[in-house]
Amino acid sequence: xxxxxxxxxxxxxxxxxxxxxxxxxxxxxxxxxxxxxxxxxxxxxxxxxxxxxxxxxxxxxxxxxxxxxxxxxxxxxxxxxxxxxxxxxxxxxxxxxxxxxxxxxxxxxxxxxxxxxxxxxxxxxxxxxxxxxxxxxxxxxxxxxxxxxxxxxxxxxxxxxxxxxxxxxxxxxxxxxxxxxxxxxxxxxxxxxxxxxxxxxxxxxxxxxxxxxxxxxxxxxxxxxxxxxxxxxxxxxxxxxxxxxxxxxxxxxxxxxxxxxxxxxxxxxxxxxxxxxxxxxxxxxxxxxxxxxx
RNA sequence: GCCGGAGUAGCUCAGUGGUAGAGCACUGCUCUGAAAAAGCAGUGGUCGAAGGUCCGAUUCCUUUCUCCGGCA
Numbered sequence: 616x617x618x619x620x621x622x623x624x625x626x627x628x629x630x631x632x633x634x635x636x637x638x639x640x641x642x643x644x645x646x647x648x649x650x651x652x653x654x655x656x657x658x659x660x661x662x663x664x665x666x667x668x669x670x671x672x673x674x675x676x677x678x679x680x681x682x683x684x685x686x687x688x689x690x691x692x693x694x695x696x697x698x699x700x701x702x703x704x705x706x707x708x709x710x711x712x713x714x715x716x717x718x719x720x721x722x723x724x725x726x727x728x729x730x731x732x733x734x735x736x737x738x739x740x741x742x743x744x745x746x747x748x749x750x751x752x753x754x755x756x757x758x759x760x761x762x763x764x765x766x767x768x769x770x771x772x773x774x775x776x777x778x779x780x781x782x783x784x785x786x787x788x789x790x791x792x793x794x795x796x797x798x799x800x801x802x803x804x805x806x807x808x809x810x811x812x813x814x815x816x817x818x819x820x821x822x823x824x825x826x827x828x829x830x831x832x833x834x835x836x837x838x839x840x841x842x843x844x845x846x847x848x849x850x851x852x853x854x855x856x857x858x859x860x861x862x863x864x865x866x867x868x869x870x871x872x873x874x875x876x877x878x879x880x881x882x883x884x885x886x887x888x889x890x891x892x893x894x895x896x897x898x899x900x901x902x903x904x905x906x907x908x909x
Numbered sequence: 910g911c912c913g914g915a916g917u918a919g920c921u922c923a924g925u926g927g928u929a930g931a932g933c934a935c936u937g938c939u940c941u942g943a944a945a946a947a948g949c950a951g952u953g954g955u956c957g958a959a960g961g962u963c964c965g966a967u968u969c970c971u972u973u974c975u976c977c978g979g980c981a
């Protein structure tokens with residue numbers, strides 16, 4: 616019998632968390648979060664991190680594993696998540712990978728081989744100062760194949776590609792998808808666009824009500840710079856801007872709503888590519904799928 | 910009522926005597942250690958209305974309507 620994991624994914628505010636608890640309770644599951652922001656300590660309200668009470672005793676992994684002052688990335692995520700999944704298997708439970716960060720989910724589900732070139736932030740800073748076309752020309756010289764299919768307008772991609780050639784002294788390898796060590800069921804939670812917008816709005820107001828602004832104030836007081844907070848995006852970005860008086864309260868709310876809607880759309884664009892995903896309408900349908908899969 | 914200013918894309922506005930652009934919104938997309946990040950593309954307007962001048966008006970002129978200031 617091969618090992619099985621269940622993935623619950625979908626755009627923000629679609630109701631993944633609630634479903635994950637229902638399913639993991641019913642099927643003896645434990646949850647591995649696949650959320651690039653919930654990994655950080657102290658970022659709770661703004662990320663919609665599940666509360667202790669809400670977990671109803673279901674163990675959760677990959678929450679609060681990183682310091683917001685430091686950088687976290689897929690590579691670290693993959694190591695920790697693989698470990699958590701292994702641990703759950705050893706307990707005889709079913710791992711539920713739950714979240715909206717497509718890249719993180721892919722790293723697990725497709726067992727992506729991550730290149731052995733660590734980020735070099737000093738180098739990145741240095742490269743960032745140069746004009747993008749110049750960076751692209753450099754890349755075209757050092758790794759023509761990569762330059763050919765890269766997005767030349769995207770500084771982050773170009774810089775990372777350069778980082779790889781410069782540090783490893785050789786062109787980038789093609790992406791390797793290792794054979795996954797387990798069978799995967801991908802469940803997608805989708806909502807009609809209009810409904811999702813309303814859910815986002817409702818949730819945003821709730822978060823403000825719950826003290827999201829003081830959470831972010833607190834993070835800043837504890838040493839997380841405004842720049843860093845703005846880097847996190849969404850709530851952390853716009854509330855940080857509001858706290859610096861770069862935005863009025865009304866502007867902050869408006870931007871936050873729009874940015875979250877855009878984010879949800881980007882998530883869907885990512886997920887749509889994966890034809891393995893089974894999109895469900897309600898919990899019942901999900902339960903059926905899981906039962907059949909197990 | 911009088912005097913100014915403004916009416917151009919869903920919104921905020923640029924612009925020109927030869928039938929129009931930007932930012933945002935909207936739609937679609939990309940993704941090899943920042944992924945809630947970082948990028949790309951596309952749709953969209955009888956230029957407030959009616960007359961006039963002109964080969965030709967969104968642009969000039971007249972009238973008209975609406976909005977915003979100021980004065981009564």
